[in-house]
């Protein structure tokens with residue numbers, strides 16, 4: 001149950017904003033109840049509208065890897081703001097960002113900044129279609145890559161099916177340019193390419209799934225995508241909007257030693273401000289306007305304040321021991337989940353890659369969308385509410401990953417352990 005102030009704010013918001021929120025997941029519809037409104041945040045803590053404090057595992061759905069209101073990020077934004085908030089003209093900082101991205105993710109020889117992950121995947125898929133001259137794209141059932149029409153599609157049954165709209169307003173003809181395959185299924189990829197390889201422009205995947213809960217990839221599957229795209233003249237796109245700079249300095253492609261043709265970034269590279277990026281092989285990216293025929297543009301692309309926040313954030317991640325620290329914190333949270341669920345006799349499976357983690361309410365591993373759906377989401381909802389009662393704000397959907405920041409200190413983790421104990425015991 002949210003607090004009286006949040007309830008009042010939610011009633012007011014619902015009159016003027018669809019569902020009272022500016023992004024659907026925030027409405028708590030997947031867990032029941034009404035959303036807690038937040039008035040500020042610092043380090044690992046969110047402060048609710050009524051002043052209640054919560055240990056935060058949303059992290060703005062990934063960007064806040066340093067924790068909230070990091071003094072260096074705040075100072076960088078303030079400093080940039082004194083020089084104006086947007087010019088609509090090129091700046092040196094954008095070059096530095098593209099160079100940092102290239103240094104961290106060597107497959108991104110060239111990149112273009114945009115203002116969201118959605119724009120990043122749209123840009124990557126358009127240049128893939130422009131480069132190959134082909135129309136069909138392939139995505140995973142359960143994969144989420146932002147709100148472009150041709151990505152809001154669901155699959156039918158069977159190994160690889162043409163997409164049907166998964167949202168009103170998406171024309172069937174558009175959805176029909178997307179083929180869907182199960183996550184982690186190498187056979188499905190091989191079969192699809194044997195049948196339609198010459199029509200496919202690109203395969204886009206989350207190299208670690210984060211939008212059906214956290215699902216690590218099967219390396220055999222990753223290799224199959226790389227091999228099949230290579231052999232049939234299609235492009236391999238890694239959507240690292242969530243995993244970029246999260247699971248490793250070089251992202252999931254560094255962790256799993258894969259070389260995609262194009263990569264999408266977002267979240268962390270904006271440090272909490274709106275930034276996305278897409279990039280990859282120079283011969284592909286030189287198809288992008290104004291050099292090549294693939295048009296893509298954005299008023300606030302490369303915005304000076306957002307780039308300042310992003311550069312400061314990723315510069316902090318360059319420091320020695322950062323990813324070992326995130327791994328340690330992630331391991332501690334996983335241990336607390338397993339300890340307290342076990343003690344309460346609640347069957348869960350915890351899946352984690354570094355500092356992104358999901359507690360699946362099921363007693364078997366989750367390798368794809370169907371298995372992610374085979375979870376006790378009613379119990380998850382009650383567990384989520386009990387965590388809120390005990391001062392922990394966990395992602396408000398079984399199909400989301402939780403994010404741990406460098407600011408999650410011993411005090412935050414100790415409070416988390418107490419909340420896990422109480423919430424599992426309450427089920």
Ligand code: KE4
Pocket residue numbers: 023024025026061116117118119121144145146147206210211239240241242266267400
């Ligand atoms: P945005 O357009 O929301 O910046 O990014 C879209 C996107 C693209 N690719 C991946 C792998 C993503 O996870 C996302 C966005 N992630 C969701 C959380 N699962 C954003 C939260 C929301 O929709 O409110």
